[in-house]
Amino acid sequence: MGDPSFLLHVYIFVLGLCVGSFLNVVIYRLPNNQSIVSPGSHCPDCGAPVRARDNIPLLSWLFLFGLCRDCGVVIPFRYFFVELVTGLLTLAVVTRFGVTLSALFYLLLAWALIAVTFIDLNFQIIPDELTVGAAALGLAVSFLTPLGIKGALLGLGVGGGIFFALAIIYPGGMGGGDIKLMAAIGAFTGWKLALLTIFTSSLLGAVVGIMSMAFYGKSRKDRIPFGPFLSAGALISILWGDTMIAAYLNMIL
8 A cells, every 4th residue: 555645745736737727717806707607618719629638737738738729829838737736735734733624724815815916917917806815714713713803804904915005105006906915914924923014025026126127127116916925925924924024033132
């Protein structure tokens, strides 16, 4: 018999791949105001239904060389990448928290953040269905986790409140989608990790912004979607936030 721990990790990874396949549907359809339920998976160019054998995460894209079986149009690499990232991230969260309610709690946020990231990159919008929905879900299930409803409400208020204040102080500098996304993140992480998320995402955004200006000729007026940085900051906080905060406190105390 195989190692039970190894088999569990394989199952978790495959689960993540399947979720990633669904997230690809969300990423494509939600910004285009299409149902994420019906019709079933189909080629975005010719509309041909995707056969079951062509809908296997990762493998189908590789076996078809990233092409539609019916019309031969190129299927973007993003489909493969989203599935892979979701599988790896799902495995990372479960490895960090074990097979627990806390792991499921954070996975719900992580999966939403993946969709947010690619939608914001492609369309420069963050749909309310993801942000408001995630915030409501975070509050609804928080009582099942150590965070609790009070911690979730405080995190939502701190995360969303800081960004709302920034939007008032610097009009046009912070979009409504970013405010709602940060509120949703806070509902899942609590106020401490919400603050760490803001710091980490701002640092990442600054580094990428400077590199874009230095190497790609971007100017300060060129808009860079901030949703991906918030998502990255939140995921870093979820996986390593407690360790980062403890290390910081040891340095200053």
